[in-house]
Amino acid sequence: MRVLALAAVVLLSACPTTEEPEPLDPNAPKYYSDIQPILQTHCVRCHYADGLGLGDFTDPDVVVGLAGAIVGEVEAGRMPPPASDPECRDYAGSAQLVLPEADKAVFREWRDGGAQLGDPADAVEGNFVETELADADTDFLMLEPYTPVYDDPALPGNEYRCFVLENTAPQTFFITGLSPIIDAQEIAHHIVVSRIDANDGDIPAHDPAEGFECADFNILSGLLGAWAPGMLPIEMPEGYGMRVSPDQNIIMQMHYFDSNPGTDYADQSGYAFRTEPEVDKEMLMIPIGSFDWTIPAGDDSFSHHESYSPTGLGFPVDVDIFGVFPHMHVLGKAWDYWVEHEGGKETCLSQSDVYDFNNQMTYMWNDKVRVGADDQLHFECTWNNSTSNPDRVVDPPQDTSWGEGTDSEMCFFFTYGAAASD
Ligand code: HEC
Numbered sequence: 001m002r003v004l005a006l007a008a009v010v011l012l013s014a015c016p017t018t019e020e021p022e023p024l025d026p027n028a029p030k031y032y033s034d035i036q037p038i039l040q041t042h043c044v045r046c047h048y049a050d051g052l053g054l055g056d057f058t059d060p061d062v063v064v065g066l067a068g069a070i071v072g073e074v075e076a077g078r079m080p081p082p083a084s085d086p087e088c089r090d091y092a093g094s095a096q097l098v099l100p101e102a103d104k105a106v107f108r109e110w111r112d113g114g115a116q117l118g119d120p121a122d123a124v125e126g127n128f129v130e131t132e133l134a135d136a137d138t139d140f141l142m143l144e145p146y147t148p149v150y151d152d153p154a155l156p157g158n159e160y161r162c163f164v165l166e167n168t169a170p171q172t173f174f175i176t177g178l179s180p181i182i183d184a185q186e187i188a189h190h191i192v193v194s195r196i197d198a199n200d201g202d203i204p205a206h207d208p209a210e211g212f213e214c215a216d217f218n219i220l221s222g223l224l225g226a227w228a229p230g231m232l233p234i235e236m237p238e239g240y241g242m243r244v245s246p247d248q249n250i251i252m253q254m255h256y257f258d259s260n261p262g263t264d265y266a267d268q269s270g271y272a273f274r275t276e277p278e279v280d281k282e283m284l285m286i287p288i289g290s291f292d293w294t295i296p297a298g299d300d301s302f303s304h305h306e307s308y309s310p311t312g313l314g315f316p317v318d319v320d321i322f323g324v325f326p327h328m329h330v331l332g333k334a335w336d337y338w339v340e341h342e343g344g345k346e347t348c349l350s351q352s353d354v355y356d357f358n359n360q361m362t363y364m365w366n367d368k369v370r371v372g373a374d375d376q377l378h379f380e381c382t383w384n385n386s387t388s389n390p391d392r393v394v395d396p397p398q399d400t401s402w403g404e405g406t407d408s409e410m411c412f413f414f415t416y417g418a419a420a421s422d
Contacts, residue, residue, distance in 0.1 A: 028113020040126025174241025
């Protein structure tokens with residue numbers, strides 16, 4: 001009986017089906033007219049041949065093959081990577097960094113309609129974002145290509161390497177815009193760029209072409225900017241710039257990530273600056289943060305809140321603030337940053353329910369925010385120090401406090417600010 005039944009099933013399925021495949025809905029979204037423009041606006045700056053994102057999204061066949069995965073990632077809110085909520089405060093590039101709900105529906109309807117390509121003649125172009133500064137005038141490049149070796153047992157597959165890039169300018173200059181020059185896209189995970197005194201005693205003796213291992217090196221005091229894949233160039237508002245004196249060099253901390261184990265990539269990245277010999281106002285990147293907390297092992301949502309007045313930050317007067325780079329390490333889960341004005345009114349500065357260590361961004365707001373000497377700047381970091389956090393590097397979870405290494409944590413809101421002016 002059993003054998004017979006089985007044979008019948010085999011026979012049935014071997015029979016050529018007489019049923020026609022269901023015709024595809026001609027009104028469903030198509031790749032060329034509906035999907036390509038969304039990808040170009042929101043995805044291809046990371047998903048291109050050799051980019052850090054998986055797959056070349058400029059190739060229609062690749063995109064069709066990934067239709068299911070794309071819908072899954074988009075609906076889960078993992079792609080594009082989470083960014084500060086523009087409803088809190090809008091910032092440069094938010095239209096490209098945040099995917100509108102309507103576009104998520106288009107992806108879904110496209111997949112459900114059979115992921116059709118449509119007609120190339122109907123192709124619609126998206127709004128590409130410039131990831132490079134168009135009018136840079138000064139480049140600082142690593143002296144020679146460097147091939148990471150990933151030999152720190154505490155950080156498998158990761159390497160933090162600092163390169164001191166010599167400043168040969170005879171006079172002080174001011175940086176009014178900056179963007180990185182990325183060479184090996186496959187392994188450039190993120191970059192922090194700072195100024196450092198040429199005779200800074202903390203810099204270990206090293207071959208300038210090779211740089212030095214610097215997972216635990218404090219690069220943050222002269223901070224100029226930070227970059228992660230997909231981030232846009234940082235531009236100061238008109239009349240503002242960050243000072244670099246002739247006795248300072250540029251230091252660049254490269255975080256390399258072994259995205260393709262077994263393949264060596266040599267990297268010679270750098271930074272491009274737009275500079276001016278003078279500016280009206282000196283911009284600072286103010287390291288607002290706190291150090292005094294311990295995240296309990298196993299806690300999947302531990303928050304720390306603190307506040308400062310501008311006077312507490314060393315500003316004798318009101319401050320104008322222009323943007324922020326929120327920074328935690330791999331336990332980071334969410335952040336909130338706001339001003340409490342005299343009288344209790346609050347202004348949201350930057351907020352996200354999801355923090356992604358692999359996708360740290362600097363947000364330059366569309367409008368500056370005045371923080372009065374009697375106002376308070378509030379910030380809150382939330383961490384996930386439990387096994388449900390896949391980015392954790394310490395296993396099992398341990399009580400975690402402030403430190404430079406990736407196995408320690410931070411809670412910083414590096415804020416572009418300047419003494420107030422009208
Ligand atoms: C800021 C860079 C960046 C942007 C922008 C981006 N991605 Fe990604 N994406 C990545 C990286 C990096 C990965 C590799 C997986 C990881 O590390 O999360 C990835 C992985 C994926 C995956 C594969 C997930 C898997 O492993 O199965 C899909 C699908 C995807 N992205 C879709 C999209 C779509 C659709 C968009 C635009 C709406 C987008 N991504 C925008 C960087 C990006």
